[in-house]
Amino acid sequence: MLVMMRDILETPIRPELALKSGVRKHIIYEDESVRTSLIQLNDLHSDAILFVCTRENILIGSLTDGDLRRGFINGLDFETNILDFLQPDPLFIYKEDLHHADLADLKNRHFLIIPVVDSRRQIVDILNLRINHSHLPLDVVIMAGGRGQRLMPLTLDTPKPMLQVGDKPILERNIDRLIKYGVKNIYLSVNYLAEQIKDHFGDGTNKKISIKYICENAPLGTAGSMKLVSKFENDYVLVMNADLLTNIDFDAFFKIFINADADMAVATTSFHVQVPYGVLEVDDENLVNSLKEKPRYTYQSNAGIYLLKKEALRHIPEDEPYNITDLMSKLMETGGKLISFPILGYWMDIGNPEDYRKANEDVAHVRW
Numbered sequence: 001m002l003v004m005m006r007d008i009l010e011t012p013i014r015p016e017l018a019l020k021s022g023v024r025k026h027i028i029y030e031d032e033s034v035r036t037s038l039i040q041l042n043d044l045h046s047d048a049i050l051f052v053c054t055r056e057n058i059l060i061g062s063l064t065d066g067d068l069r070r071g072f073i074n075g076l077d078f079e080t081n082i083l084d085f086l087q088p089d090p091l092f093i094y095k096e097d098l099h100h101a102d103l104a105d106l107k108n109r110h111f112l113i114i115p116v117v118d119s120r121r122q123i124v125d126i127l128n129l130r131i132n133h134s135h136l137p138l139d140v141v142i143m144a145g146g147r148g149q150r151l152m153p154l155t156l157d158t159p160k161p162m163l164q165v166g167d168k169p170i171l172e173r174n175i176d177r178l179i180k181y182g183v184k185n186i187y188l189s190v191n192y193l194a195e196q197i198k199d200h201f202g203d204g205t206n207k208k209i210s211i212k213y214i215c216e217n218a219p220l221g222t223a224g225s226m227k228l229v230s231k232f233e234n235d236y237v238l239v240m241n242a243d244l245l246t247n248i249d250f251d252a253f254f255k256i257f258i259n260a261d262a263d264m265a266v267a268t269t270s271f272h273v274q275v276p277y278g279v280l281e282v283d284d285e286n287l288v289n290s291l292k293e294k295p296r297y298t299y300q301s302n303a304g305i306y307l308l309k310k311e312a313l314r315h316i317p318e319d320e321p322y323n324i325t326d327l328m329s330k331l332m333e334t335g336g337k338l339i340s341f342p343i344l345g346y347w348m349d350i351g352n353p354e355d356y357r358k359a360n361e362d363v364a365h366v367r368w
Helices: 034-047 065-073 095-100 103-108 170-180 194-201 221-228 250-259 310-315 324-333 353-362
Strands: 002-004 027-029 050-053 059-063 091-094 113-117 123-128 138-144 185-190 210-215 236-241 244-246 264-274 278-282 288-293 296-309 338-342 347-349
Touching: 027 034, 034 050, 034 065, 050 123, 059 065, 091 095, 095 113, 095 250, 138 170, 138 221, 170 185, 170 194, 170 244, 185 194, 194 210, 210 221, 221 236, 221 324, 236 250, 236 310, 244 296, 250 264, 250 296, 250 338, 264 324, 296 310, 296 324, 296 338, 296 347, 310 324, 324 338, 347 353
Parallel strands: 027 050, 091 113, 138 185, 138 236, 185 210, 264 338
Antiparallel strands: 002 091, 050 059, 113 123, 236 296, 244 347, 264 296, 278 288
């Protein structure tokens, strides 16, 4: 639900929260000075809006350069409390409603910096629609443990996900794209030359997200390693292979999954087969029913990106190899709902040297 705030709830006093820097820079407390607010607004440049809060981060209103100018014109000064300058009715989004919000519409209406609040109207995050396409409530598991045998000798001393495509590693391209969709929690399932991946990404602080590592003592397959995560923060989990170069629309993927009330969705890519001969269709008595000259058939193939409800993970056994395709089969056997999502944009599985060469050619020409 998008809300224009009019009534502030009476909330019991709580200790001031430690906020992430990207959130804290947009917050000013009700007892701070006009001069402090001007300094903060100046530092924000094109994102110059502040949200005035209590010391418990309860949203009260918003404040811009324009609000301060109008206040000065009306006789307010630097000694005036900032509560006399603020707009008391800012737009905000409840955290639980984030995945329903039409962020594209808000962006078109020039709402670009939007606070996200909990049920107490306490700010928990700030959306910056100049940077983020959306804000998806997902935990993400990226399978980054393969040896990349078909890419030898390129992968002799470099893990496959760390091969450069353009100016950054394949894995980093995928992580940066997920960040644009508001993803905050990423788990990397690592094995081969894992220390290189850990050294490069660390705990995700440099990208203002959380990155944790899943380390298998023995291969557990593309689904089995997820059982090593003690707790996912969100109710939905996205799983993808690390060696994909794609501009998939994660927002559209998630919305179709939610609207279908599916247990799992698999992203697909078109695969075409051109038969170089005329094809006859015959019945059991060898009677020809049709003739197709060099037909072309199109199939939807697994693109290596999956979205599932967290509760679907209960089907994965403990401490034994189990692939994501096993989970797909199990869901269908037990009456679960499995849907597909065709990728309409760019997609490439970088599996061999020719794929890698083409990916480096394509990367400069695809809209990311």
